Amino acid sequence: MTIDQLIPLTDGLSFTACAQTLALDRARITKVSDRAIDLSFRVAGTDYAPRVRLTRQWLAASSFEELVSVVRRVARSAVRC
Numbered sequence: 001m002t003i004d005q006l007i008p009l010t011d012g013l014s015f016t017a018c019a020q021t022l023a024l025d026r027a028r029i030t031k032v033s034d035r036a037i038d039l040s041f042r043v044a045g046t047d048y049a050p051r052v053r054l055t056r057q058w059l060a061a062s063s064f065e066e067l068v069s070v071v072r073r074v075a076r077s078a079v080r081c
Contacts, residue, residue, distance in 0.1 A: 003029060003037065003059070006067075010041050015072040018081035022046070024071070043075060050078035 010027035025044040032038050032053060040051040052074045059067075 003056075005064075006039060006059075009064070009067065010039070010071055013068065013071060013075075015075050017076045017079040022075070022079065024075060039071070041071075041075070043079060046079070048075075048078045050074045 006029055007027050010024050013024045014021055015024070016022070023044045024041045027039065027041040030038040030040070035057070036053055036055050037059070038051055038053050040049060042049050052070065054070075
């Protein structure tokens with residue numbers, strides 16, 4: 001997976017939390033260092049803006065499914081029921 005593939009992946013990605021289906025919106029990638037990036041996004045229709053730090057090495061080795069799983073888990077943990 002590459003950094004260029006992250007934005008289209010997260011914009012519009014749906015997940016379930018608190019018995020609702022929610023979607024992610026406005027993803028942003030910030031370079032933290034030569035080895036890591038921050039991926040932040042908003043949960044559409046809410047004030048929640050989760051963020052996750054990913055190493056470039058993990059990103060390069062991960063599959064699409066692994067990244068989707070991580071992003072959904074981070075988004076679910078940010079939403080308070």
